[in-house]
Amino acid sequence: MNFDFSDEQKQLRDTARKFLAEKCPPKAVRAVIEGSAPYDRELWKGLAEMGFLGVAIPESYGGTGAGHLELCVIAEEMGRALAPVPFSSTVYLAAEALLIAGSEAQKQKWLPLIASGEAIGTLALFEGRGNPSPQSIKLAASNGALDGTKKPVPDAAIADFAVVAARTGSSGRDTDISLFLVDMKADGVAAKALGNIDPSHGQAEIVFKNCKAEPLGSAGEGWSIVAQVLDRAAVLLAFEQVGGADRALEMGRDYALDRIAFGRPIGSFQAIKHMLADMYVSATLARSNCYYGAWALSTNAGELPEAAAAARISATQAFQHCAKNNIQVHGGMGFTWEFDCHLYYRRANATALSLGSLSYWEDALIDRMRKRNAA
């Protein structure tokens, strides 16, 4: 048994960590949060040059064709560095949707542009409050034209294309939903950036008015494709969350070693030690669940839906837990704008909601466990 990443994959992790430490220090995250640019263009270009954007895209479509385990490794490092680029929307959502359901022409057109950093993509799924469900999709598609509003859509204001879930039927079944691919420069589509709790990633509203769109995948298969994309993205985002949780834990540990109060390092007080020990427990449980998710993702195993839900829940809990208690360990300084703790707190709470919130995945996990037990 080797339930671990290979030596080559660990080397890739070191390379990615070194690259991001240099190109994406907290200063770079702050530049985006403080509003001077919607994302870090230089970093995005660098990620393309490193081959990180196309790591799971086959060579025939301009990627490196390394695979999804390699993408998991990079995702963890992206989360650790809070990289302020549209990586998750482009690589986990748009590219995965194209790989699962795109026509040959669609894949030929968009995947090489993703790998080279020339195209940003996203998935337009949500329409206001609520979690993913076919019933919540009201945006209508008739005769190949879309009408309606999507929000929040990650990175939509900077996207070149969007995969859009639309209603093409009214039978009340999952098959009422179809997917469309929209060029964001097309007529009848307008995106507007919205304020959000983690401005290191953009959120936007897209309004479609008689917008011509090409189908992605067969009519009526939209929901089944969305479900697959969400499971795959859940594993990848969980790795980002684990990377963030680990970094928050490290920050808390380092501060506890350096900060003196009552004549001793605060890390010598059990109240602080035990808080950090519990953070380590959360982060370790999440990492192990993520490894199982990575195995299921990379082998396309039948266990993927259950493994993805478990990884997603565990990593969401761990990142939220570590980010909030990192601030607590820092005390008053942790609540200043100047210290980086809030950057992790913002990211932890924002990623907890993308792809559907915790309660959605809890529900999904129990459904999937029941299905397995019944089988």
Place this chain on the structure above:
Amino acid sequence: MNFDDTPQEAEFRAKAKAWISANAPRQYEEELKQSSLGRAVLKGANFLDVAKAWQKKKADAGWACLHWPKDYGGRGASPIERVIWQQEEGAFGKLSFAFIIGHGMCGPTMMAYASEEHKRRYLPPLAAGEEIWCQLFSEPAGGSDVAGLRTRAEKRGDDWVINGQKIWTSGAHYSDYGILLTRTDPAVPKHKGLTMFFLSMKSPGIEIRPIKQANGNSDFNEVYFTDVKIPDSQRLGAVNDGWNVSLTTLMNERMSIGAGIATGFPELFEFCSNLMLEEGPAIEDRGVRARLAYWAVRASGLKYTNMRAISALSRGERPGPENSIGKLVAGSMIQDISAYALDLQGAAGVLSGSENAEAAGKFQAMLLRAPGTRIEGGTDEIMRNIIAERVLGLPGDIRVDKDIPFNQIPTKGRS
């Protein structure tokens, strides 16, 4: 990343599987499988007799204490082979309950510190389950602070004379031998005046009294020593070096990778899958699902953390520190899960016993046993200290008694 055996591992697994299927006491398999929490009980058979017979059979065929050298009753197997054996032994591994302390703690301590003659005399019957060993460390005045123990050993001629009291000794009443940590010099700081021995539990002057626990059962004992004689040849390690010897014992225990730790989750999931509430099946209730999911990912997180450690063994490496979280996570889970299972039963959750209570009263029994799981073998607080200090590198606790002679350490709080 894969879950596959290497060719050598596959060959070993096939051999183990074949031997187990030809030799295991199949008639007890179902009962052993059912008894996933706490101590197994076999109807119509004495548990210890069945356990000893299975252990002896394994030893005769070279399947006992796999990681021990052959000369001392083991197989000289690699750590990963030991794990594969545990996986294949499955429910029959529960029969090893009475041998865990002897094999996991006493044996390795003897291996490190006993004379060659003693090792050849005592280790093979310990491996074969013919002689059972217990560990006599904890005292009323020294639980988490085990170095605060007060049982005295005084030298008289070639013998040592022991007076004092031990507590929480598992299996003392059916043990043949024990390893014993004593105080030999009370005038030096506490860690520097301890000495380790082994002794026969049938020695004159030993009195064993079962402890009636908070849940009404008796899994542990108090052991009283009145002028018990131990020859100096049964000393393990140097005089006053007992603390270092005890660290060997405890370290060995922490290095062992278990075949999985009880959390109560599979039992709760099954219970909720079959339970009808007024509004419908419990498992379809939103609140129930949220709680189940919370525990599900803790249970799977422990399972895959264990797999990561096994993978390290398979590569011939020492497992990382991840496995230190197991006991801490599982202890609270059992307690919280059992309380929640009673909550789901409403007013009837108060009933206990196999006849009147839901699920044969297993959650009620679990609830009452649970406080002990968070204390025995290192309290939750000690486990957090271990993670904080050894994994995260945080400073050790400030120990106000570290450098003062043991006999000057205060023994009362408010006075």
